Amino acid sequence: MVILWARGHNGLPGHKWFILTTLAMLWWLVSIGMELSGQTEHCKVTWAKLAWPAIVMVPTAWAFFLYEYALAKTVGRATMILGTVFHPLFILLVAFTNPVHGLLYGPETRLVDTGNTSFVLYDHGPIFFVAISFLYTIILASCVISLRAVRAANPAVKGFFKRILFVTAIPIAFSIAYNIFGFMVFGVDPTPLSFAFSISLVAWIIIDNRWVDMNAIARDLLYYNSREMIFVLDVNGTLMETNQSAKDLMRDQGAAKDTLSDIAGLGRVFDTLISQQELPDTLEVENGGRHFVPRVYRISLGKGQRLLGWAVSFVDVTIQKIAAERAITSERMQAQFMSTVSHELRTPLTVINGSLQLLSRNRANTSAEQADRLIELATKSATTLAKLVNDLLETQRLESPDFQLKFDACDLEEIVSDAVDGMETFQPEKNIKILYKKQVGDVQVWADADRLRQVIVNVLSNAMKFSHANAYVDVNLYADAGMAYVVVKDTGAGIPPGSEETVFGRFTQVDATDTKKVYGSGLGMHISKQLMLRHGGSIHYVSELGMGSTFTILIPVHHMASS
Template sequence: MTTQLSQCLRIDLGIPAVQFILATSLVVAALAFWIRGHRSLPGSKWFILGIVFMLWWLASVGFEISSAGKTCKVFWAKAAWPGIVLLPTFWSFFLFEYTLSRPVPRRIVVLCSFVMPAFVFALAATNPLHGLFYSAGTTLRTDATFPYVYYEHGPYFYFSIAYLYVLTMGCTLIAGRAALRADPSVRSFFVKLFLTTIIPIVSNVLHVGFDVKIFDVDPTPFSFAVSVILIFWLITDRRWIDMNAIARDLFFYNSRDLVFVLDRDGTLHNTNQSARDFITRYDQTLKTPPQDLPAFGPVFRQLIDRTTLPENVEIPHDGKHFVARAYPIALGQGQPLLGWAVAFVDITTQKQTADRAIAAERSQAQFLATVSHELRTPLTAINGSLSLLTNSKAKISDTQADSLMRLMTKNAASLAALVNDLLDTQALASSDFNLNREAGDLQEILGDAIASMATFLPEKNITLAYSPLDPLVPVFADSVRLRQVIVNVLSNAMKFSDSGTEVGISLKTTADTATIFIKDNGRGIPPNSEEKVFGRFSQIAEGDERKITGSGLGMHISRQIMLQHGGTISYESTLGAGTTFAISIPLDQTA
């Protein structure tokens, strides 16, 4: 028995087939050791286990080839079955987890890793009892380079092979599905993965169906070894197991920035999709040299001529703004320059944000200057009047005292109006601005607003021309706030009108809307000034007109009030011919 066992454990390294198996095993073992350092790979444990049982299978084949008698050869053929079953099993598990990025269900792991392998191995090991795995026709033949066993397969063998075909077909479907659905940047890898998957399937079909052999044995383990070696080539190509490489590819192909790869002479070698789309706007053939591209051409020319980017690398083009970045390509430090990877980063959003921040800073500075001025003027008048009344009371007549009191009252009202505007603006910004809406007559609200302006700027002798409508104009509104809007527009119209002129006021209605028109005969508003007119802390007037007082908040507050009423405020203006403001509000349909 001991002699027979020692004969079965014999390995003849002089046989070329055994030498091939040994070399293949060393390569596969090295691959398994290398993969141990890449545990982040989805399914890596299954890949390593697959390699372990591939080595098991290859070792069994090597011992079978080296053995001389039928008994030993059949023994090793049966001993190979754990590897025969578990190699495609773990290969399937690896493909499942790698391509679908989710773990194999536990019940499938238990069934395919323990139950079915144990069952198939039991069928093979108990063959002497039933003869249904390898039947009586299994014989030793010596008509080849070295003796081999011709196996006559029984039903249990074909059952086991059918089970393995289900697994391997699952491998094929998983790999094929991944190849069809893969991102273009990694699709080439999945196609290669699919091709490597079908190699063992094809070789096993040829062996079982057509008795094709290698070294007079089943070629399947060798084809698996070939698949693994091909995968090792994919690994060295760094396109599948290296997640960083895949991430770089995905970033390159999917980035919205324009990326160009060109050599030292300026020949374009590659682009990402964004750059390709940019080029095709001007050249469908994609043959335009980069140095001839619009907007970006000068950057490429200087890079090629001087190996540096221009000092001003911000490039405006087609309503967008880009910043150029160039990364030299060389094989190593101190090696000759091969070319560049040039990226044009879209900074349009950042530039717009920066512009808005600058505009906000300017607006704030203007606001502080305006508020300081608006506060200083009435405070100076009030302080001056109080000083005169306090320190020179005996020298001031009753008429002069009354005039100083009126002056203080007027300036105190200006301060109160400014503070109210500031409080309203803060409330609007914090969503604490509430309307007290109730049913009312828009004509009555308009009439009150006009009456309150009768004593406004009396020195300018402005006439407010208004003819009321006869019928009721029902609105559901906050009458105080709506009156505030009308007063804001009227005060602006009077401020910017010439002395002795007229401000026309009219009210028109449609089926569902009422609109107040207020027309002045001033200098008009420049085109595209809506942001200034309705912005915070801003005024259109400049030069001499800047003498006109105001916080620059009134029209901003007015727009917000009208929006909360479901209405609008707008204007039409012609320089030199005046401006007409329109205040629209929905009618109260329930009145």
């Protein structure tokens, strides 16, 4: 049966050696049986001689089986021929030529009749002890292979290899007992019987525990190697077993078997399960900054049988949660984008459309002053639209991996001066003055001059848009400790505390109401921050409601020119 079963599992490493071991074992047992049933010394000795090829083959084939199964290696062709062909034939030849040389069994070999049974008392010659020493070496090698397998085995199969090591050592004990202390069973060497017992035990272990069943091994590997934490509890909540991931968590957090309830986040899962014998479907817990969803599997002997306990696994959903939050954020930003763009487009488009309709429908009744005013409104609104579109395109370019800045040595004072001069005519109706103070001479920086000017213009335009009429905006340039500072200070409405993400976010404005007085894409400061990061600098602000805001642009100094 064992041979048929092994043939049906030809995917098992070393299965042919397992079959050969079993066949050799059968040969050995048949020979021993025939020796026991023989009546004459000649008959008994003949069968003892016929057993020798099997005696050599059994430990050899068993060692080959362990080598391929336990170590996942292949027996070399030369070794295979030497162990399964040459050695058995050689010992058989030596056995049947023994009457000539007498080196296997000596002249003192005799039949002993006890009345109830008879057996041969062998006079072992030198070749016998050489052969036995050779077989001990092979069996010892099998033990070494088994020990290596135990040390290297995955937890899922370590128990199997411990059993293999144990049953491999059994024949050694019986053989030593026979050859040194003369211990016999039914008047014969007990070694073959111990081998038969060992092989039968291994076969039973294999079949009963399904250790060579790939499906069973895969299930155990999933348990032991799973990144999910798995706890096995009895019905009283006593921890019975854990996989490696759960052991690592308990070790890192100093949790003992009887203190599961104290594990951060996970403890309430065990408490709920023990008290209610089930968990809510939507339960999610957090431990060490990671999020887990518990899954509970009832343990019983079958449907309708008494509950024995639970297997509780904790699925790490941190990545999924982050992805979900990003998706929600992306969806919210998209909705915000659509709302912002549509809102910001509607006002200038309404002005442009209204102005052009008035001009086209009432051209004859429209004075030159009114026409100029309508054209001015349409032009300003068109400029606003162009700024919005440019900001959208700029944001898209910044997010592209192909976006590149054109760095060169630049005079920061010249860049700031150009930006200030360009903003002098911004919102002339508010009559806001820009006061530019330079505390150093030329300040050299390594930058993209156009992009750095864009940042300063964005900050200046913000300061002027949120300042009251007839106010002042102070601009200060200085250098300190290898950094250049451009400071823009206004006396406007100020920014509420904790608004950094809104100020530097995409499509966001501090005042997002429909009654706001200042319109824009909500992209200017976001673009500015991204550009400063690419320059190796930064931009930040301090503000107080009702008192104004101060924005500071920092960029490393490339070369400090003498003034």
